[in-house]
Amino acid sequence: MKPRITHTLLALSMAFAATAAAAADAFPSRPIRIVVNTAPGGLTDITTRLVAQKMGEKLGQSVVIDNKAGADGLLGIRYVKTQPADGYTLLGTAGTVAIQPAVKLDPGYDLVKDFTGVGPMVRSPVLVVEGMSQPDQTLADFMARAKATPDQLTYASAGVGTTTHLGAALFLQQAGLKVMHVPYKGNGAAMADVIAGRVTMIFEAYGSGAGKVKAGQLKALAVSSTKRLPGLPDVPTIAEQGVPGYSYYLWLGLMAPAGTPKDVVAKLSDALHFALSSKELRDRMRDDGSEPMIMSPDEYNEFLKRDAVQMQKVINELGIQKQ
Structure with a gap:
């Protein structure tokens, strides 16, 4: 009996292994x-x-x-x-x-x-963007306004502790600015308020923001890369505009x-x-x-x-x- 049981268990084990291997080979089946x-x-x-x-x-x-x-x-x-x-x-x-x-x-x-x-x-680098109704024409303009009115300007993000939040917070810290944070459920959810001017500024990924800049929905004040990007050659880096050494991806x-x-x-x-x-x-x-x-x-x-x-x-x- 024991040899028969052993053979049966071995056969079952081999069958299970073969089934598992076939299942793995079949991935993905849906x-x-x-x-x-x-x-x-x-x-x-x-x-x-x-x-x-x-x-x-x-x-x-x-x-x-x-x-x-x-x-x-x-x-x-x-x-x-x-x-x-x-x-x-x-x-x-x-x-x-x-x-x-x-x-x-x-x-x-x-x-x-x-x-x-x-x-x-x-x-991806990010763009510092504002709605077209904001008065700033350069990042220096934004920084001057923020210094003159601490905690009066606002910046949106995809939420507390998200990449866009940290990129902006690092910039504001290095620039010595106090700007109020307004978190959203993703940058996409924030964009309507930024475009409408209800929030002053947002750090938006280049890939999703450049099209809106070119379409005239947003104005780009700066890019967070180490050098200017071919797609928006007229947009200076943050480092060029008074925050030396800053870059963020x-x-x-x-x-x-x-x-x-x-x-x-x-x-x-x-x-x-x-x-x-x-x-x-x-x-x-x-x-x-x-x-x-x-x-x-x-x-x-x-x-x-x-x-x-x-x-x-x-x-x-x-x-x-x-x-």
């Missing part, structure tokens, strides 16, 4: 969803949609976008954390995911324990719930690299002022750890208290 933790219309949303379309070509399945904005980006992050670790639900986010643990008493997730990186998508990336099989992550990573390497997408990104970032999942996980440490240091220096 559409993949990328949860974007910002409102539609911002750089994270726009870029992820472009990348998702190209990834779908490589994977042979549609890759759909599901916007879950709110709680300074935490709503989408926490949601993805709870999803099955099977590769069918991913998180599309900016560097906000590495910042929130430094600014929230209870962020509701552990970056290292709850997620695994698929890969970064792009990095935000990054976007894809993540999966912790425990997602490595072979599944590898397939998703390959599809992401395929998307980022396409001439069509690279040309679009260049025109939008963005730069593709290509890393392996392991490299991206190390990048995330380093960025979280660096962001904690920045938060401490800015004196932003945990909420």
Whole structure:
């Protein structure tokens, strides 16, 4: 009896292994969803949609976008954390995911324990933009107004502890300005108030802001890159305009719930690299002022750890208290 039981168990084990291998080989067998933790219309949303379309070509399945904005980006992050670790639900986010643990008493997730990186998508500088009704013609004009009326001007952001918040807060700190912060559920949600002049200024990603500048909806006072950008050559850098040494870039990336099989992550990573390497997408990104970032999942996980440490240091220096 014992040999028969042993053979039966061995056969069952082999059958299970074969089934698991077949399931892994079959991935993906249905559409993949990328949860974007910002409102539609911002750089994270726009870029992820472009990348998702190209990834779908490589994977042979549609890759759909599901916007879950709110709680300074935490709503989408926490949601993805709870999803099955099977590769069918991913998180599309900016560097906000590495910042929130430094600014929230209870962020509701552990970056290292709850997620695994698929890969970064792009990095992008930001534009300092205002509505056309604002009187400022240059960044110097804005700075002069802010110095003359402390805490009277306002700046919008995608939420407390988001990348656009930190970029603006760093600029204001280095420039010695006091401007009131008005957080929104994503930069896209803030844009109507900025355009209408109800909020003075916002740091908007170049990729989602340049079109509005060229269309005459917004005026660009400065760009956060180390040098001027070909798409808006007449817009000076922040460093050129009285804040020497300042530069700021935000990054976007894809993540999966912790425990997602490595072979599944590898397939998703390959599809992401395929998307980022396409001439069509690279040309679009260049025109939008963005730069593709290509890393392996392991490299991206190390990048995330380093960025979280660096962001904690920045938060401490800015004196932003945990909420």
